Amino acid sequence: MTLIALGVTLILLAGLAAAALARGAAIRKGEILFRGLFGAGCVAGAIPALTALSGDTVPEVRLAPTTPFGPWVFGLDALSAVFLLAILSVGAACAFYGLTYLAHERGRRAIGAAHLLLAVLVASLALAVVARAALPFLIAWEGMAVAAYLLVVLEHERREVRRAGMIYVVATHVGTLLLFALFAIWAGGTSDLSFHALAAHPPFSAGRGGMILAVALIAFGLKAGAVPFHFWLPEAHAAAPAHVSALMSGIVIKMGIYGLLRTVVLFGAPPPWWGWVVLVLGAVSGVLGVVWALAQHDIKRLLAFHSVENVGIILLGVGAGALGVAYGHPLIAVLGFAGAALHTLNHALFKSLLFLAAGSVIHATGTREIDRLGGLARPMPATTATFLIGSAAIVGLPPLNGFVSEWVVYQALLRGVSAGDAIQFAGLAVVVLALIGALALACFVKVVGVLYLGTPRHTLATAPHEAAPGMIRPLVGLAAACVVIGLVPIGVVPPALRVGSLVAGLPAGTADVMGTTAAGPATVFTVALALGLAVAWGLYVTLSREGRGGRPVQSATWGCGYPTPTPRMAYTASSFAAPLLDVFRSFAGVRTHRTAQAFATHAVDPVLDEVLVPVWRGVRSTAAWLRHAQRGGLSRYLLWVGAAVVASLLYLLAGGRTP
Amino acid sequence: MTPEGLLALVLLGIAAPAVPGIAVKTKSLLTGRRGPPALQLYADLAKLVRKGRVYSRTTTLIFRAGPIVALVSLIVAALFLPLDGREAPARFAGDMVAFAGLLALGRFALVLAAMDTGSSFEGLGASREVTIATFAEPTMFLCFIALVLAAGDLTLSGILGTPLAAAWPHAGASLSLVGVSLFVLLLAENSRVPVDDPATHLELTMIHEVIVLDHSGPDLALILYGSALKLTLFGVLVVSVLVPRAGFSGPAAVALLFAGLGIVAVAVGVVESVMARVRLVRVPQLLVGAAALALVATILQLR
Numbered sequence: 001m002t003l004i005a006l007g008v009t010l011i012l013l014a015g016l017a018a019a020a021l022a023r024g025a026a027i028r029k030g031e032i033l034f035r036g037l038f039g040a041g042c043v044a045g046a047i048p049a050l051t052a053l054s055g056d057t058v059p060e061v062r063l064a065p066t067t068p069f070g071p072w073v074f075g076l077d078a079l080s081a082v083f084l085l086a087i088l089s090v091g092a093a094c095a096f097y098g099l100t101y102l103a104h105e106r107g108r109r110a111i112g113a114a115h116l117l118l119a120v121l122v123a124s125l126a127l128a129v130v131a132r133a134a135l136p137f138l139i140a141w142e143g144m145a146v147a148a149y150l151l152v153v154l155e156h157e158r159r160e161v162r163r164a165g166m167i168y169v170v171a172t173h174v175g176t177l178l179l180f181a182l183f184a185i186w187a188g189g190t191s192d193l194s195f196h197a198l199a200a201h202p203p204f205s206a207g208r209g210g211m212i213l214a215v216a217l218i219a220f221g222l223k224a225g226a227v228p229f230h231f232w233l234p235e236a237h238a239a240a241p242a243h244v245s246a247l248m249s250g251i252v253i254k255m256g257i258y259g260l261l262r263t264v265v266l267f268g269a270p271p272p273w274w275g276w277v278v279l280v281l282g283a284v285s286g287v288l289g290v291v292w293a294l295a296q297h298d299i300k301r302l303l304a305f306h307s308v309e310n311v312g313i314i315l316l317g318v319g320a321g322a323l324g325v326a327y328g329h330p331l332i333a334v335l336g337f338a339g340a341a342l343h344t345l346n347h348a349l350f351k352s353l354l355f356l357a358a359g360s361v362i363h364a365t366g367t368r369e370i371d372r373l374g375g376l377a378r379p380m381p382a383t384t385a386t387f388l389i390g391s392a393a394i395v396g397l398p399p400l401n402g403f404v405s406e407w408v409v410y411q412a413l414l415r416g417v418s419a420g421d422a423i424q425f426a427g428l429a430v431v432v433l434a435l436i437g438a439l440a441l442a443c444f445v446k447v448v449g450v451l452y453l454g455t456p457r458h459t460l461a462t463a464p465h466e467a468a469p470g471m472i473r474p475l476v477g478l479a480a481a482c483v484v485i486g487l488v489p490i491g492v493v494p495p496a497l498r499v500g501s502l503v504a505g506l507p508a509g510t511a512d513v514m515g516t517t518a519a520g521p522a523t524v525f526t527v528a529l530a531l532g533l534a535v536a537w538g539l540y541v542t543l544s545r546e547g548r549g550g551r552p553v554q555s556a557t558w559g560c561g562y563p564t565p566t567p568r569m570a571y572t573a574s575s576f577a578a579p580l581l582d583v584f585r586s587f588a589g590v591r592t593h594r595t596a597q598a599f600a601t602h603a604v605d606p607v608l609d610e611v612l613v614p615v616w617r618g619v620r621s622t623a624a625w626l627r628h629a630q631r632g633g634l635s636r637y638l639l640w641v642g643a644a645v646v647a648s649l650l651y652l653l654a655g656g657r658t659p
Numbered sequence: 660m661t662p663e664g665l666l667a668l669v670l671l672g673i674a675a676p677a678v679p680g681i682a683v684k685t686k687s688l689l690t691g692r693r694g695p696p697a698l699q700l701y702a703d704l705a706k707l708v709r710k711g712r713v714y715s716r717t718t719t720l721i722f723r724a725g726p727i728v729a730l731v732s733l734i735v736a737a738l739f740l741p742l743d744g745r746e747a748p749a750r751f752a753g754d755m756v757a758f759a760g761l762l763a764l765g766r767f768a769l770v771l772a773a774m775d776t777g778s779s780f781e782g783l784g785a786s787r788e789v790t791i792a793t794f795a796e797p798t799m800f801l802c803f804i805a806l807v808l809a810a811g812d813l814t815l816s817g818i819l820g821t822p823l824a825a826a827w828p829h830a831g832a833s834l835s836l837v838g839v840s841l842f843v844l845l846l847a848e849n850s851r852v853p854v855d856d857p858a859t860h861l862e863l864t865m866i867h868e869v870i871v872l873d874h875s876g877p878d879l880a881l882i883l884y885g886s887a888l889k890l891t892l893f894g895v896l897v898v899s900v901l902v903p904r905a906g907f908s909g910p911a912a913v914a915l916l917f918a919g920l921g922i923v924a925v926a927v928g929v930v931e932s933v934m935a936r937v938r939l940v941r942v943p944q945l946l947v948g949a950a951a952l953a954l955v956a957t958i959l960q961l962r
């Protein structure tokens with residue numbers, strides 16, 4: 001725990017250094033200090049996290065109670081450790097990327113403050129996962145929400161950024177209020193709100209237990225962005241600067257998942273209905289998230305909707321785990337929770353990679369509309385390569401990390417199929433998972449194909465250029481992590497199973513007895529596939545060099561005899577997604593504009609645009625009617641006073657009693 | 660893993676180009692033509708390997724990597740199928756996810772190679788390919804669920820091998836339905852009639868053929884061989900479900916597999932001769948129909 005405290009302090013110091021040395025000649029020194037301190041802080045925090053994941057226990061720290069609601073406790077178990085690891089690795093990548101990404105804004109914005117806020121965000125995230133008492137947890141949670149809000153509205157001169165910030169801050173505070181309610185209901189009248197005290201609660205009545213689980217699901221679902229609580233997510237993630245979007249999509253929404261898993265740990269076995277609700281939420285979020293993503297043509301909104309999809313996959317794992325606990329299948333429970341934890345880490349890695357690479361594209365071209373871009377693979381080879389790795393990973397293709405975690409979730413559900421009681425029906429979620437995977441493949445073929453391949457679809461003001469080395473290095477680091485985790489499932493599945501058995505409430509060491517559930521052969525498979533691909537590619541290159549066909553001829557793309565293709569003839573993202581969106585049109589939230597010359601689709605959010613905004617408009621217009629009562633004229637106020645007196649007298653006359 | 664299994668794997672690789680050939684020959688004979696020889700694809704492959712390559716100036720490395728990745732993923736996928744009716748060379752719990760993932764990897768590579776040319780025809784084909792796959796993949800997993808229920812095993816070796824053979828006596832009806840569903844899937848995944856017509860000559864109407872429009876020479880040979888192999892792998896799935904071979908001796912089981920593959924190829928040819936291609940907007944309905952069959956097969960086994 002000392003190391004974690006040291007790490008958090010170093011990260012905060014890094015932020016302060018960047019903020020203090022943000023002007024003139026000191027900038028260079030500030031950046032070096034920021035890099036050094038931030039990196040050292042992340043390494044210091046990662047060491048105990050790795051210890052905890054390897055199965056050793058890390059002693060807890062109890063601070064003497066100086067505030068009401070019991071002592072402040074901090075601790076680190078396998079569940080905290082997997083989240084801490086994701087926070088520190090992705091946090092470091094985003095912070096380093098941000099240094100270069102924001103450099104050109106120097107002089108126009110408070111860049112130093114932005115770096116400080118990012119450090120505060122990472123530090124509060126780290127504190128939130130090690131907090132073992134309600135009060136420090138809520139303080140860290142709120143620090144995270146406020147720092148994230150200030151970072152979202154960094155480009156506050158744009159109207160849509162301010163709107164997104166407002167929606168975000170309302171959504172996150174509704175979630176925080178629900179957390180206050182959660183802890184209040186949970187603790188009842190007791191004054192000790194440390195997690196030990198919460199876990200040692202007397203058995204709840206079915207009603208109160210159900211209330212706790214329902215409130216937890218809404219509060220943490222709101223943070224995680226599960227449908228129908230996702231409405232703030234695409235707005236905020238699209239408005240923030242790229243490295244902040246990466247951190248929010250990669251890590252901040254995962255705190256909702258952390259909250260749910262921690263709730264299960266502290267609450268004990270949840271009733272079956274809770275597992276079913278989580279499973280259905282996961283299925284709905286997964287399918288709708290990816291269908292809505294298909295409809296987007298703004299690269300950042302598209303990636304944000306994919307976060308909704310991946311939260312859906314994670315929730316399918318959580319749901320399978322909860323049902324495994326409820327129906328007494330320990331293996332399904334462990335696999336479900338383990339898959340959820342592993343997919344959380346993996347999604348953090350590849351989603352931040354995709355957001356950062358998208359940031360480089362926006363930086364280079366000045367637009368987020370993928371239909372305006374194309375052919376970026378030539379000017380931006382490194383960005384393209386890393387984005388391609390991230391895309392293959394998020395689609396769940398072997399031999400990358402997305403495949404490994406989806407395989408664990410699949411295994412949990414497939415074991416449900418042959419389990420023989422009501423959990424069999426949960427096994428049908430396998431079909432949903434397959435549908436999500438196939439749709440995600442379609443969507444990322446669209447993104448990669450339209451953004452990086454083919455020809456430019458519009459002439460840009462300036463020719464696009466490759467990103468600066470400071471922006472490429474974090475991308476390469478994240479891509480390498482995706483490849484390594486994909487290649488050695490044996491290295492990540494056993495720690496994930498440890499997390500799973502912790503959440504499932506099984507005694508420590510169960511996961512080790514359970515073995516690696518096929519992680520060994522899976523490792524052989526992924527390594528063999530990677531080797532096969534490498535060898536085949538090597539053979540192909542050597543053979544074609546000495547081939548009898550001679551040197552390849554360069555020519556134009558076959559246009560069915562048409563010799564001079566123009567950029568306007570290139571296939572667009574709208575057209576690519578149209579057949580699929582046609583099938584899903586009843587809930588795709590898409591408006592189609594079709595004229596003889598042009599075809600375009602335009603996405604609307606079914607929850608935000610069609611429910612929440614109209615409801616708020618209604619509330620506001622009703623309130624505007626009330627405003628007539630308060631116009632500021634003295635005579636009108638005197639009239640109200642007179643009317644009030646008359647009304648009271650009439651009340652008394654009619655037989656009312658004096659108070 | 661028996662020696663027969665290994666031999667069968669090699670034979671499968673050699674015999675794969677004959678499977679689409681038999682289908683074409685059947686169609687030709689049924690429609691009153693002589694048609695190309697059943698082994699025509701071997702000659703085509705030999706010719707293409709010796710030819711030169713033409714690359715569009717728009718393309719990048721992704722275009723060149725596409726055929727290689729697609730073929731390697733199919734070859735690795737073949738390792739998970741129990742060709743001798745008992746046990747595959749590779750197996751682990753949940754390896755059907757790896758099998759589906761490998762098919763998806765091959766599709767991802769080919770479709771991106773198509774997008775790499777910047778041609779709107781190939782974009783059109785790519786879009787249709789992924790649309791059809793969106794309905795094919797859940798259907799395949801629904802079939803797997805029915806098989807997992809029947810065989811009580813989580814590996815392809817189990818759900819297509821010995822445990823499946825043991826399950827036939829009491830789950831025969833359900834398994835027959837799965838076989839039919841897998842056959843429809845075979846037609847859709849391999850772009851055969853009624854989903855796509857490999858004999859058509861208009862870019863706008865094709866799906867698989869249009870994706871590979873710009874590939875030439877050895878690259879095209881790799882793709883043609885890869886699609887023959889993919890057809891064969893789906894054929895193995897169908898035959899393994901409908902004709903469990905664990906009870907036969909090793910050589911007999913392998914012989915039975917290849918006889919079954921021949922019958923599947925003839926069946927594909929018959930389907931192509933008796934019906935037309937359905938409209939593209941109807942393809943999802945066809946696949947949802949196949950999924951419904953698999954769902955019925957699943958429900959039949961829920962107790």
